[in-house]
Structures are given as C-alpha cells and as structure tokens.
Amino acid sequence: MKIEQVELRRLHVPLKAPFETSFGRFTFRDCILVGVSSEGETGYAESVAMPTPYYNEEMTDTVIYLLKHFLIPQLVGQHIDKPEQTAELFASVRRNYMAISALEGAVWDLLCKAQGISLSAALGGTRSEIDVGVSIGIESSVDHVLRNVTRFLEEGYKKIKVKIKPGFDIELIDAIRTRFGADVPLMADANSAYTLEHIPLLKQLDQYGLMMIEQPLAHDDIVDHATLQRELSTPICLDESIHSVEDARKAIELGSCRIINLKIGRVGGLTHTKNIHDLCARHGIPVWCGGMFEMGVGRAHNIAIASMPNFTIPGDTSTSKRHFEEDIVEPAVDFSKPGTLAVPTKPGIGYDLNRKAVEKYTVSKEIFKP
Structure with missing residues (x-):
C-alpha cells in the first residue's frame, strides 16, 4: 500500500481527577492522535508522551517536531506491505521511541484493516x-x-x-x-x-x-x-x-x-x-x-x-x-x-473513532501528503 496521507491532531482531554506520581501531577491528557491513510482506509494510533520530560526525555512538543520534520516525510509516499517495514524505515533515528511508535502503530492498524484481520x-x-x-x-x-x-x-x-x-x-x-x-x-x-x-x-x-x-x-x-x-x-x-x-x-x-x-x-x-x-x-x-x-x-x-x-x-x-x-x-x-x-475481533484495533469527541478536544490539526 502506498501511504497517501498522514494526519496529526493534538487533543487536550481533561481527567476526571488529578493523577500524581513521583515525577508529576496531571490534570489533563495531552494527546497526539495519528491517522495514516491509503486506498480509502485509515489506521490510528496515539502518542503516549506527556507534556513534560519527566517520565523520559520525550514530551508532546518534541514528538510533534520529530513527526513533522523527520518521520512523516520518510513515510508518506512509501509502499508499505508489512508493518515491520515501518520499524526498519526509522531504524536510523536515535531514541524518540514515542514518536516512532505513534506512527508505526497507525500503520499496523491500517494494514490490518486492509487485510481484514484484527490487530491481536x-x-x-x-x-x-x-x-x-x-x-x-x-x-x-x-x-x-x-x-x-x-x-x-x-x-x-x-x-x-x-x-x-x-x-x-x-x-x-x-x-x-x-x-x-x-x-x-x-x-x-x-x-x-x-x-x-x-x-x-x-x-x-x-x-x-x-x-x-x-x-x-x-x-x-x-x-x-x-x-x-x-x-x-x-x-x-x-x-x-x-x-x-x-x-x-x-x-x-x-x-x-x-x-x-x-x-x-x-x-x-x-x-x-x-x-x-x-x-x-x-x-x-x-x-x-x-x-x-x-x-x-x-x-x-x-x-x-x-x-x-x-x-x-x-x-x-x-x-x-x-x-x-x-x-x-x-x-x-x-x-x-x-x-x-x-479482545476485539474486528479488523484493526476493533474500535471506531468517536469523531464528535475528537473534534471537541482537538486544539490543532495538520495534514501531510507526498
């Protein structure tokens, strides 16, 4: 499949109650939703980076930067037949695993949907x-x-x-x-x-x-x-x-x-x-x-x-x-x-997007094509 488009959305979703660990207190989820599209199908994944660099060195802003300037340009226009190819494509990138994971996960979902099999x-x-x-x-x-x-x-x-x-x-x-x-x-x-x-x-x-x-x-x-x-x-x-x-x-x-x-x-x-x-x-x-x-x-x-x-x-x-x-x-x-x-048995991740909620919590959106 030729990767035709990648969409990045940044979402701010409030938590029901604050959550505290030894490295911080959080009141909302700062989420990057990634959509990778080909032949009328879209696969989805999200970045798990936090807004602060306390769990590891990555944070939401650095993930967005890596995706926009390094990872997405390497992916769009590529022909991907197996999800493992995505990991190989980004093998030269040091660390930045949360950024890589968000894009790679969306490709897994996309290919599973195209093949009619569950991600599991x-x-x-x-x-x-x-x-x-x-x-x-x-x-x-x-x-x-x-x-x-x-x-x-x-x-x-x-x-x-x-x-x-x-x-x-x-x-x-x-x-x-x-x-x-x-x-x-x-x-x-x-x-x-x-x-x-x-x-x-x-x-x-x-x-x-x-x-x-x-x-x-x-x-x-x-x-x-x-x-x-x-x-x-x-x-x-x-x-x-x-x-x-x-x-x-x-x-x-x-x-x-x-x-x-x-x-x-x-x-x-x-x-x-x-x-x-x-x-x-x-x-x-x-x-x-x-x-x-x-x-x-x-x-x-x-x-x-x-x-x-x-x-x-x-x-x-x-x-x-x-x-x-x-x-x-x-x-x-x-x-x-x-x-x-x-464990869902439907193709891909097995869940549909709640598009109304996605739009409600979106604070920024960008689309990338070859």
Missing part, C-alpha cells in the same frame, strides 16, 4: 479476553488510597498497583494489607524514587507478599537493580530502564529483574514490543502491559498486545471511565465482565 491476530495474540488491573497515584493521605482500593476492588480489577515514594511507602502498604488481607494482588510502583541507600527500607516490603516492586531505582539503570534484586525476595519489575531488545537481554542476563513491564510507546512500537515479548518468553520472564493515560485508541493497541501469550500478569489498561468522562472511541473501552476486557 496479526501480533499472534492467543486470548479472547484479558484481565486488567488499575494504577492508583500518590494521594494526599493513606486513607484516600484505601478508599480508592475499596472502590476498584468492588469494580473487579484483578491487580492493584499503588504509587510509592520515600515517606509514602511502608505505612501505605501495611495499611492496605491490614485492611484487605494478603490475597489481594498488590504491587508497588516507585517510578525511580529510591537509591541503593534505601535497601533496608525496601527490604521491609518483602514481608507484604507483593507481586513486584516496579522500577525502584534510576530510570536508566540495570546494574544497581541487579544488586537490589539479590537483596530482595520480592520480584523487581523494570519499566523505564527497558527501551529495546538489547536492554531486556542485558537486564535478564544481569539478574536485574524477574518481570518486565512493556509499554508500546516506550520501546518504539508494536514490532519491538513483540520482539521483547518473545525474548522474555524464551527466558521465562513474564511481562505485562503498562499504561500511560491512553485514550481509547491507545488502549485498543494495549489490549491487542496484551492478548499475546507471555502477557501473564494483568496490565494497567483500565476502562475509559477510569480517567475520562468521554473517550475518543466508540464504544468506550469497558469491561466485558468485572476486571476483564474483551
């Missing part, structure tokens, strides 16, 4: 439904978090992830275990808030039977995490440290983690996500799909990738209503049964 099937997905968990941000008090845990357990979520940071950690985890017991699937996400000096504190978490501690140390580290993992019985999960197959291979060989969180945007697209999934499967390292406040298009991509066989831990792809009053897809992403999302 194209990726090798084996599940008709996936279990999902929920991520709870840092709140003003432990009691506030406990109220959120109560609500999300009642809604049926299969895993509870709570954000922690020094001073908001042991007391929080202890309170959750005391209130809800040892059977609740519970994990802690540190977003790089700790150092090796915190080993005595982090070892205290071993007593709580956590599924994992996610990214406790520096965002670019795999060496110190290996030191920490040897001190802990709780599995370490790496997130921000893993950007490529090579990162994953080195982390596995060093013993830096026992679990890996895969985010499509962080590793440069669906092709690379699939390759890391396959590597981890060969080494017996389970993976799960993290969330980045995606709107419905991004959530649809997450659902498809999480249907692959080594995604054995519930991910963070919550329902649309978790963060938004209105989503940009229809139907909105919702449970097929408590804590479970159905």
Whole structure:
C-alpha cells in the first residue's frame, strides 16, 4: 500500500481527577492522535508522551517536531506491505521511541484493516479476553488510597498497583494489607524514587507478599537493580530502564529483574514490543502491559498486545471511565465482565473513532501528503 496521507491532531482531554506520581501531577491528557491513510482506509494510533520530560526525555512538543520534520516525510509516499517495514524505515533515528511508535502503530492498524484481520491476530495474540488491573497515584493521605482500593476492588480489577515514594511507602502498604488481607494482588510502583541507600527500607516490603516492586531505582539503570534484586525476595519489575531488545537481554542476563513491564510507546512500537515479548518468553520472564493515560485508541493497541501469550500478569489498561468522562472511541473501552476486557475481533484495533469527541478536544490539526 502506498501511504497517501498522514494526519496529526493534538487533543487536550481533561481527567476526571488529578493523577500524581513521583515525577508529576496531571490534570489533563495531552494527546497526539495519528491517522495514516491509503486506498480509502485509515489506521490510528496515539502518542503516549506527556507534556513534560519527566517520565523520559520525550514530551508532546518534541514528538510533534520529530513527526513533522523527520518521520512523516520518510513515510508518506512509501509502499508499505508489512508493518515491520515501518520499524526498519526509522531504524536510523536515535531514541524518540514515542514518536516512532505513534506512527508505526497507525500503520499496523491500517494494514490490518486492509487485510481484514484484527490487530491481536496479526501480533499472534492467543486470548479472547484479558484481565486488567488499575494504577492508583500518590494521594494526599493513606486513607484516600484505601478508599480508592475499596472502590476498584468492588469494580473487579484483578491487580492493584499503588504509587510509592520515600515517606509514602511502608505505612501505605501495611495499611492496605491490614485492611484487605494478603490475597489481594498488590504491587508497588516507585517510578525511580529510591537509591541503593534505601535497601533496608525496601527490604521491609518483602514481608507484604507483593507481586513486584516496579522500577525502584534510576530510570536508566540495570546494574544497581541487579544488586537490589539479590537483596530482595520480592520480584523487581523494570519499566523505564527497558527501551529495546538489547536492554531486556542485558537486564535478564544481569539478574536485574524477574518481570518486565512493556509499554508500546516506550520501546518504539508494536514490532519491538513483540520482539521483547518473545525474548522474555524464551527466558521465562513474564511481562505485562503498562499504561500511560491512553485514550481509547491507545488502549485498543494495549489490549491487542496484551492478548499475546507471555502477557501473564494483568496490565494497567483500565476502562475509559477510569480517567475520562468521554473517550475518543466508540464504544468506550469497558469491561466485558468485572476486571476483564474483551479482545476485539474486528479488523484493526476493533474500535471506531468517536469523531464528535475528537473534534471537541482537538486544539490543532495538520495534514501531510507526498
């Protein structure tokens, strides 16, 4: 297929409530929606970059710049028959994985629609439904978090992830275990808030039977995490440290983690996500799909990738209503049964655009042709 047009939209979508992590507080979703068109069909994806460069070096403005001045000019007019060709096309671009992922994901959706197959099937997905968990941000008090845990357990979520940071950690985890017991699937996400000096504190978490501690140390580290993992019985999960197959291979060989969180945007697209999934499967390292406040298009991509066989831990792809009053897809992403999302079987991502909502939240739009 010849890529005839690329459309970029920037959307500002308010969150139902502020969400805070150790690297920032967010009140709206700053989203880039990408549409890639050919022969009357359009594939969609979205960038997961944030408006600030605190999760990683990318942010919404830099993604737009890369797309406009480097990536889209390389893609428009090209004949693409396999989505993997897109990853090959951008192989010379250093990093900027969220920008690459947004464009590559739209090509995957486009080609799947043209071939009449679901994105899940194209990726090798084996599940008709996936279990999902929920991520709870840092709140003003432990009691506030406990109220959120109560609500999300009642809604049926299969895993509870709570954000922690020094001073908001042991007391929080202890309170959750005391209130809800040892059977609740519970994990802690540190977003790089700790150092090796915190080993005595982090070892205290071993007593709580956590599924994992996610990214406790520096965002670019795999060496110190290996030191920490040897001190802990709780599995370490790496997130921000893993950007490529090579990162994953080195982390596995060093013993830096026992679990890996895969985010499509962080590793440069669906092709690379699939390759890391396959590597981890060969080494017996389970993976799960993290969330980045995606709107419905991004959530649809997450659902498809999480249907692959080594995604054995519930991910963070919550329902649309978790963060938004209105989503940009229809139907909105919702449970097929408590804590479970159905994997679409329609061609491509399996959701239609809610065009009224897209127009409502669009703050800028550009169209690119050969």
